[in-house]
Amino acid sequence: MEASISTAVAAGHSGAAAPPPPGKHGAAVEGSATWRLGDRIGLAICWGLGLLFCAIAVAVALYLFVQGITYLKPAMLTTPAASGFSQSESGGFSDALIGTLMVATLGIVLALPVGIAIAVWLVEYGRPAALARVAESTIEAIAGIPSIVLALFGTVIFSSSALAFLSRSNEGVVFGKSFFAAGAMLSLVALPLIVASVREGLNSIPRHVREASYAVGKTKAATTRRILLPACRPQVATGAVLGLGRIIGDTAIIVVLLGATQNFGPVEGAPFPLDYLRGVGTTLTNFVYEASPTGNLNQPQKAYAAAFVLLIMILILNAIVDLIHRRSRKVGTWSS
Amino acid sequence: MELLRTPPPIRRLPLPDPEPATEVMAPAGAGFSAARRSIGAPQFSIRRMEVDGVSISYGGKRAVRDVSLPIRQGEVLALIGPSGCGKTTLLRSLNRLTELTATARLEGSIRLDDVDVTLIEPTLLRRRVTMVFQQPNPFPMSVFDNVAYVLREQGSRRARRRTLEPAVHSALQRAGLFDEVKDNLRHPALKLSGGQQQRLCIARALAAEPEVLLLDEPCSALDPQSTQVIEDLIVKLRDDVAVVIVTHNLQQAYRIADHVAFMYLGDLVEYGGATALFGSPREQRTREYVSGAFG
Numbered sequence: 001m002e003a004s005i006s007t008a009v010a011a012g013h014s015g016a017a018a019p020p021p022p023g024k025h026g027a028a029v030e031g032s033a034t035w036r037l038g039d040r041i042g043l044a045i046c047w048g049l050g051l052l053f054c055a056i057a058v059a060v061a062l063y064l065f066v067q068g069i070t071y072l073k074p075a076m077l078t079t080p081a082a083s084g085f086s087q088s089e090s091g092g093f094s095d096a097l098i099g100t101l102m103v104a105t106l107g108i109v110l111a112l113p114v115g116i117a118i119a120v121w122l123v124e125y126g127r128p129a130a131l132a133r134v135a136e137s138t139i140e141a142i143a144g145i146p147s148i149v150l151a152l153f154g155t156v157i158f159s160s161s162a163l164a165f166l167s168r169s170n171e172g173v174v175f176g177k178s179f180f181a182a183g184a185m186l187s188l189v190a191l192p193l194i195v196a197s198v199r200e201g202l203n204s205i206p207r208h209v210r211e212a213s214y215a216v217g218k219t220k221a222a223t224t225r226r227i228l229l230p231a232c233r234p235q236v237a238t239g240a241v242l243g244l245g246r247i248i249g250d251t252a253i254i255v256v257l258l259g260a261t262q263n264f265g266p267v268e269g270a271p272f273p274l275d276y277l278r279g280v281g282t283t284l285t286n287f288v289y290e291a292s293p294t295g296n297l298n299q300p301q302k303a304y305a306a307a308f309v310l311l312i313m314i315l316i317l318n319a320i321v322d323l324i325h326r327r328s329r330k331v332g333t334w335s336s
Numbered sequence: 337m338e339l340l341r342t343p344p345p346i347r348r349l350p351l352p353d354p355e356p357a358t359e360v361m362a363p364a365g366a367g368f369s370a371a372r373r374s375i376g377a378p379q380f381s382i383r384r385m386e387v388d389g390v391s392i393s394y395g396g397k398r399a400v401r402d403v404s405l406p407i408r409q410g411e412v413l414a415l416i417g418p419s420g421c422g423k424t425t426l427l428r429s430l431n432r433l434t435e436l437t438a439t440a441r442l443e444g445s446i447r448l449d450d451v452d453v454t455l456i457e458p459t460l461l462r463r464r465v466t467m468v469f470q471q472p473n474p475f476p477m478s479v480f481d482n483v484a485y486v487l488r489e490q491g492s493r494r495a496r497r498r499t500l501e502p503a504v505h506s507a508l509q510r511a512g513l514f515d516e517v518k519d520n521l522r523h524p525a526l527k528l529s530g531g532q533q534q535r536l537c538i539a540r541a542l543a544a545e546p547e548v549l550l551l552d553e554p555c556s557a558l559d560p561q562s563t564q565v566i567e568d569l570i571v572k573l574r575d576d577v578a579v580v581i582v583t584h585n586l587q588q589a590y591r592i593a594d595h596v597a598f599m600y601l602g603d604l605v606e607y608g609g610a611t612a613l614f615g616s617p618r619e620q621r622t623r624e625y626v627s628g629a630f631g
């Protein structure tokens with residue numbers, strides 16, 4: 001389990017760490033020949049570290065690409081995992097792929113409206129002030145909590161008999177593991193990113209734009225709905241995509257709250273989508289872990305193939321963020 | 337008294353008590369480089385708003401002190417004065433935008449057609465008294481939708497384009513923008529030039545069919561040519577709406593205003609006809625301030 005914990009911790013921190021502000025020498029790099037020796041060594045170290053990180057990123061991506069293209073067979077995307085002794089007998093990872101899409105959809109469908117609502121409330125209303133401050137620090141706290149801790153918390157919640165309809169129950173004992181449970185907890189993982197991004201978007205709208213709407217007799221609600229939220233559509237999308245990335249990449253919650261079975265385990269007797277949503281399953285991250293040499297399946301070629309698919313998904317998400325931002329520049333923004 | 341939720345039946349008053357047209361005499365002093373645009377235009381002016389003993393403070397700090405003045409349809413009122421003297425604060429109090437600042441307190445009374453503005457539901461008041469800001473601030477949507485937004489019900493998108501078209505076009509026409517944008521009504525408004533954006537903001541403010549139009553330094557972010565277009569526009573508008581404009585440009589105040597109010601540190605120092613106030617100011621402080629512009 002160490003692997004999943006450490007990925008969760010790493011994931012928890014990568015979002016909080018903002019890119020450092022440009023140094024005061026940033027604008028005058030061309031004059032670095034006149035700098036003191038210490039500054040020049042510092043600059044060299046910065047350059048070196050920057051290049052090192054680029055090299056690591058490129059190496060990881062390249063390695064995964066090569067391995068992925070070598071081992072990924074189209075059939076893997078359409079065949080579910082099967083028990084077998086050799087890699088050729090054990091099927092593909094279609095259940096994991098669909099599971100990833102399912103938790104991503106569930107998580108974002110829950111997190112997006114809630115995140116937008118919280119951001120609007122914090123920026124546009126902020127009342128009662130004390131409650132707003134509490135909400136603010138709660139969200140910061142959630143952003144810092146490793147997802148394995150959220151997962152443990154989730155087991156308590158979703159095993160309660162009041163929430164039996166969200167998972168499987170047997171003779172009054174609620175199982176508490178399901179797509180619903182995992183999706184709900186994963187939405188918490190995405191929430192802080194969405195709130196932060198939407199808040200940033202709302203804050204970047206000048207005050208006089210709101211007032212221009214009030215000054216033609218519009219209410220605050222109408223202004224938010226028709227002016228402010230459309231204006232920060234790029235930030236909403238960015239938050240959603242960042243959140244999706246985090247959800248797709250999470251392992252801890254999947255292991256604890258989704259059951260991490262290698263195949264879907266729908267609940268018998270429930271109507272169609274509900275039987276799967278209340279049942280257990282797995283995702284690509286969990287499949288990679290299980291298929292890796294440390295996992296139970298130990299079929300590293302499929303681990304690489306699945307990791308490659310994950311990487312592609314993340315790259316597509318990044319491209320979408322890029323596209324949205326380029327689009328938004330076409331609409332223009334206010335001066336000053 | 338009950339809050340007024342619907343507009344009073346007659347919004348445009350007939351001319352019951354014509355007040356004398358503003359002075360149109362040539363300025364007494366020499367050195368006025370600016371030509372009065374408004375000379376001869378309004379024949380009558382009707383008192384629409386009344387500012388009566390208004391003081392406004394922000395958390396105990398006075399920004400406006402005991403100001404009284406009339407606002408008339410058929411004329412342009414210019415508020416002038418050094419930075420921080422309370423012009424914007426006074427202007428924003430006319431449509432109760434000051435209430436959005438939590439610390440702001442207002443004493444005295446402001447009346448619109450003899451009804452205290454605090455008795456008028458704010459969203460209704462702000463459709464009767466609309467405002468244009470210093471920074472052009474079109475909404476991030478198409479030119480058409482900017483104006484249509486004002487015409488639609490709160491938060492609704494229900495009214496179809498077709499039904500709104502005449503009203504949108506007429507607002508754009510009144511703002512003198514229609515000919516420039518008629519082929520690009522679906523283009524994003526934020527891609528217009530600064531002057532076009534500001535005229536779009538005026539069109540937006542006119543689309544609500546206001547009775548009073550407030551302009552807070554509408555030309556300060558614009559080039560001279562756009563400024564001139566907007567000045568012509570303001571002079572044309574004053575027959576239908578009472579216009580109040582805040583400006584730092586004394587030449588501009590002289591060019592377009594019929595009455596001028598000079599404020600200093602929150603006090604209304606002098607109020608009078610534009611030619612009188614610029615030509616022969618009564619107060620020493622007015623004279624000092626005005627002489628800077630007309631040397």
Ligand SMILES: Nc1ncnc2c1ncn2[C@@H]1O[C@H](COP(=O)(O)OP(=O)(O)OP(=O)(O)O)[C@@H](O)[C@H]1O
Nearest residue numbers: 394398399418419420421422423424425426437439
């Ligand atoms: N939101 C606010 N909170 C606290 N004080 C304010 C606020 N707005 C304005 N003030 C204060 O009220 C006074 C008048 O400000 P106001 O903006 O009305 O001046 P102004 O005449 O419009 O100045 P300018 O010509 O620079 O626009 C100033 O001293 C200002 O500091």
Ligand SMILES: [Mg+2]
Nearest residue numbers: 423424425552
């Ligand atoms: Mg001002």
